[in-house]
Amino acid sequence: MTTVTHEHEHVDEHAAPPAPTGWRRLTAPGWLRVPWMIVVFFGIGAGITVLVRWLEGWHPIWKGSIITTVELTTVPLGFLAGIGTFDYWVRYATGAPTAPEDHSGHGARSWRDYFRVNTDHKVIGVQYLVTTIFFFLAAGMLAMFVRAELAKPGMQFFDNQTYNGLFSVHASLMIFLFVIPAFAGLANFVVPLMLGAPDMAFPRLNALSYWLLPMAGFMMLGSFLVPGGAFATGWTSYAPLAVHQPLGQVFFNMGVQWAGASSIMTALNFLVTIITMRAPGMTFWRMPLLVWANFTTSLLVVIATPFIAGSQFFVMFDRVMHTHFFDPGHGGYPLAYQHIFWFYSHPAVYIMMLPGFGIASEVISVMSRKPIFGYRLMALSLLAILVLGFSVWAHHMFVSGMAPWLRVPMMATTLLIAVPTGIKVFSWLATMWEGRINFSTPMLFAVGFVSMFVIGGLSGIYLGAVPIDIHVSDTAFVVAHIHYVLFGGSLFTIFAGIYYWFPKMTGRMYNERLGKLHFWLTFVGFNLTFFPMHLIGVQGMPRRVADYAPRFADWNLFISIASFGLGASTVVFLYNMIWSWRFGPPAGGNPWRALTLEWQVTSPPPIFNFDEIPQVVGSPYEYGVPGARHAVLNGDRAEVGELEEVRRT
Amino acid sequence: MAVHVEAHGPPLAHRSSRVDASILGIFLFIASEVMLFGAFFTAYFFVRVAAGTPWPTPPFHLPVFVAGVNTMILVTSSFTMHWALQSIKRDNHAGLQAGLLLTFLMGLTFLLTQILEYSRIGFAPKDGAFATVFYCLTGLHGAHVAVGLMLLGAATIRAFRGHYSSEAHHGVEIPGIYWHFVDVMWIVVYSTVYIL
Numbered sequence: 001m002t003t004v005t006h007e008h009e010h011v012d013e014h015a016a017p018p019a020p021t022g023w024r025r026l027t028a029p030g031w032l033r034v035p036w037m038i039v040v041f042f043g044i045g046a047g048i049t050v051l052v053r054w055l056e057g058w059h060p061i062w063k064g065s066i067i068t069t070v071e072l073t074t075v076p077l078g079f080l081a082g083i084g085t086f087d088y089w090v091r092y093a094t095g096a097p098t099a100p101e102d103h104s105g106h107g108a109r110s111w112r113d114y115f116r117v118n119t120d121h122k123v124i125g126v127q128y129l130v131t132t133i134f135f136f137l138a139a140g141m142l143a144m145f146v147r148a149e150l151a152k153p154g155m156q157f158f159d160n161q162t163y164n165g166l167f168s169v170h171a172s173l174m175i176f177l178f179v180i181p182a183f184a185g186l187a188n189f190v191v192p193l194m195l196g197a198p199d200m201a202f203p204r205l206n207a208l209s210y211w212l213l214p215m216a217g218f219m220m221l222g223s224f225l226v227p228g229g230a231f232a233t234g235w236t237s238y239a240p241l242a243v244h245q246p247l248g249q250v251f252f253n254m255g256v257q258w259a260g261a262s263s264i265m266t267a268l269n270f271l272v273t274i275i276t277m278r279a280p281g282m283t284f285w286r287m288p289l290l291v292w293a294n295f296t297t298s299l300l301v302v303i304a305t306p307f308i309a310g311s312q313f314f315v316m317f318d319r320v321m322h323t324h325f326f327d328p329g330h331g332g333y334p335l336a337y338q339h340i341f342w343f344y345s346h347p348a349v350y351i352m353m354l355p356g357f358g359i360a361s362e363v364i365s366v367m368s369r370k371p372i373f374g375y376r377l378m379a380l381s382l383l384a385i386l387v388l389g390f391s392v393w394a395h396h397m398f399v400s401g402m403a404p405w406l407r408v409p410m411m412a413t414t415l416l417i418a419v420p421t422g423i424k425v426f427s428w429l430a431t432m433w434e435g436r437i438n439f440s441t442p443m444l445f446a447v448g449f450v451s452m453f454v455i456g457g458l459s460g461i462y463l464g465a466v467p468i469d470i471h472v473s474d475t476a477f478v479v480a481h482i483h484y485v486l487f488g489g490s491l492f493t494i495f496a497g498i499y500y501w502f503p504k505m506t507g508r509m510y511n512e513r514l515g516k517l518h519f520w521l522t523f524v525g526f527n528l529t530f531f532p533m534h535l536i537g538v539q540g541m542p543r544r545v546a547d548y549a550p551r552f553a554d555w556n557l558f559i560s561i562a563s564f565g566l567g568a569s570t571v572v573f574l575y576n577m578i579w580s581w582r583f584g585p586p587a588g589g590n591p592w593r594a595l596t597l598e599w600q601v602t603s604p605p606p607i608f609n610f611d612e613i614p615q616v617v618g619s620p621y622e623y624g625v626p627g628a629r630h631a632v633l634n635g636d637r638a639e640v641g642e643l644e645e646v647r648r649t
Numbered sequence: 650m651a652v653h654v655e656a657h658g659p660p661l662a663h664r665s666s667r668v669d670a671s672i673l674g675i676f677l678f679i680a681s682e683v684m685l686f687g688a689f690f691t692a693y694f695f696v697r698v699a700a701g702t703p704w705p706t707p708p709f710h711l712p713v714f715v716a717g718v719n720t721m722i723l724v725t726s727s728f729t730m731h732w733a734l735q736s737i738k739r740d741n742h743a744g745l746q747a748g749l750l751l752t753f754l755m756g757l758t759f760l761l762t763q764i765l766e767y768s769r770i771g772f773a774p775k776d777g778a779f780a781t782v783f784y785c786l787t788g789l790h791g792a793h794v795a796v797g798l799m800l801l802g803a804a805t806i807r808a809f810r811g812h813y814s815s816e817a818h819h820g821v822e823i824p825g826i827y828w829h830f831v832d833v834m835w836i837v838v839y840s841t842v843y844i845l
Contacts (some may be wrong), residue, residue: 093803310688331778
């Protein structure tokens with residue numbers, strides 16, 4: 001780990017290093033080194049496994065399921081070594097002189113640079129977003145298959161195990177490969193700019209965290225190809241069930257490890273960047289709320305994610321080493337899995353939501369031309385959610401047979417979370433109140449988010465209450481709730497963020513008509529799909545079951561048709577993004593007339609963000625306040641002194 | 650002579666905290682590692698307290714004495730690590746090299762002793778939940794010792810190739826912090842698994 005220290009004497013960073021020729025192309029970092037490195041690392045993994053089994057006298061020496069599990073660790077390492085994420089560290093560790101930083105791996109000068117290890121946070125942000133949207137489409141496709149199967153009672157297209165695989169991979173990809181990393185991608189692009197920093201604190205670590213991600217995704221998708229089919233235990237993968245599943249299960253266990261490692265490293269990077277690299281004058285109470293949101297989220301990730309890593313290790317050990325974590329016959333404790341899993345995965349729902357709160361705050365304040373209402377309370381309520389989020393995990397386990405005395409305390413803390421969340425919702429409403437609202441696409445998505453998230457929050461209160469939860473456990477009501485908070489909540493804010501920063505990322509404006517069309521199709525399709533699930537859920541329509549009673553047939557057909565419409569709305573989004581990236585009208589530096597720092601530079605921003613680190617002089621949200629400034633750029637220090645005076649008086 | 654600064658180079662980031670970025674980074678990483686151990690200790694809690702598995706489950710025994718000697722070795726290596734860091738802060742390269750080498754060798758001794766212990770302990774991970782938790786907690790710690798040895802190895806190689814000075818010794822300090830963490834974590838594992 002090295003900080004951004006740049007030795008820029010006598011180095012022309014625009015001169016790319018000489019391209020390797022001949023055989024050297026095979027040993028230089030890049031896609032040509034990937035295939036043979038993967039073969040080498042495959043050999044290492046298989047060799048170690050065979051050696052250990054031979055030494056211990058276990059038969060057969062070559063066992064497919066064990067080899068596969070080991071290879072899911074070593075093959076990704078081979079890929080990473082091939083593409084070149086470790087080159088600097090290997091040189092460092094062997095004490096070789098590290099090359100002076102020539103910035104050749106920093107910034108994109110052509111589209112090819114997006115397919116290389118790049119240390120520029122803006123390039124990494126775009127890499128993240130494009131990758132996550134790919135997995136979003138894949139996971140959405142799986143949801144279409146699920147709805148096709150559920151369109152009629154009885155078995156249509158898939159057998160039970162395949163159906164379970166479909167919704168398991170759908171949820172895992174959406175959570176681990178779309179929502180969490182899409183927020184990380186947006187924040188990667190925006191946070192250093194907002195802070196007035198030239199890059200993240202650890203650019204090489206940042207590149208490594210990105211490249212871990214596609215592997216986790218392809219691992220989960222690839223589980224469809226192994227004997228026995230994809231992992232089929234839901235995204236929660238409860239033990240002991242998961243211990244006795246076919247081989248595909250390991251692809252979930254290991255995929256989560258890789259995605260989790262990526263997410264921990266990014267979070268660590270955000271925390272260090274936010275703490276040590278703020279521009280002069282950027283106190284904590286002058287940080288934009290998006291930065292606050294990512295600060296809190298990163299704390300959650302660093303503290304909670306190791307628990308899901310632990311839970312997946314236990315399942316894998318039970319499978320591979322025949323340990324007995326969850327086997328009561330040998331002294332194990334089956335509920336341990338759920339406790340450990342939810343100790344991560346409840347905070348994880350805030351990991352999937354808090355950055356969205358940040359995006360909504362930015363968009364709503366800018367588009368309403370008003371300062372954000374209750375700025376400090378908005379920041380503090382994020383911290384309150386962080387703390388409370390660790391005290392509610394067992395509300396996922398009311399029907400699991402856990403200690404009954406845990407129920408009521410967990411119910412109380414769960415309901416308590418409605419308080420900080422309520423503060424945020426009312427602050428957004430108060431921000432919009434009497435504002436000059438510009439209903440552009442990002443604002444539509446942000447407002448859509450507030451309204452849908454309130455519905456999801458209300459059904460969350462129902463589910464937090466023990467008696468109702470017992471009644472609707474494992475029904476479509478839970479499916480409705482999770483989609484109102486994750487689709488209506490997280491996904492809407494991701495769309496808001498993508499539309500809002502699209503001009504900054506590409507330098508071009510998206511098509512507003514298509515954007516609005518996309519919003520309305522999504523909003524209507526979403527409600528038609530998921531609202532009826534509340535109704536049939538309360539009546540007892542089960543979730544995670546391919547077949548159901550004929551009395552739910554009409555609603556299910558309706559939901560399936562609506563969901564296909566919802567799926568089709570994505571085409572509008574894709575068309576708009578691709579077309580506008582290529583042909584959209586130039587957007588200019590600050591199309592939204594926003595105050596935060598990322599809008600004060602050109603679109604797309606210069607390779608090193610700022611010519612000179614800006615001086616921050618005020619709040620980022622003083623819209624409509626005469627003479628208010630957030631920051632002064634390009635060294636007009638006299639102006640800074642004046643503004644500091646104005647602020648003090 | 651004025652230093653020529655390239656006009657297009659990146660501006661130096663403003664330092665908004667007295668804490669150094671890499672030191673803060675390693676502490677956050679350790680926080681995350683503590684939580685990973687926390688997950689394993691939660692499993693320990695469920696097996697030993699909630700499920701009431703006898704500890705150690707008869708007829709097995711834990712080599713408390715041998716592991717105690719091993720503990721002493723690891724604790725001593727923390728002191729030599731500290732000595733290495735203090736040496737380089739005073740530009741004493743010989744002290745740095747000796748300290749790092751001793752630390753590395755003691756760490757290696759610890760790891761090899763533990764592998765030997767595994768081979769002679771008389772039970773395998775599959776022999777009930779007690780064995781499971783024993784192997785997983787000590788194994789998780791062993792993996793951390795291995796990672797610590799890799800970091801120390803890199804620091805040692807660099808020290809012998811003439812890197813580091815009183816001005817620049819992050820490359821010693823950061824593996825050192827990690828090594829102290831591994832050491833403290835072992836004391837927790839030893840007291841909960843072997844002694845309690």
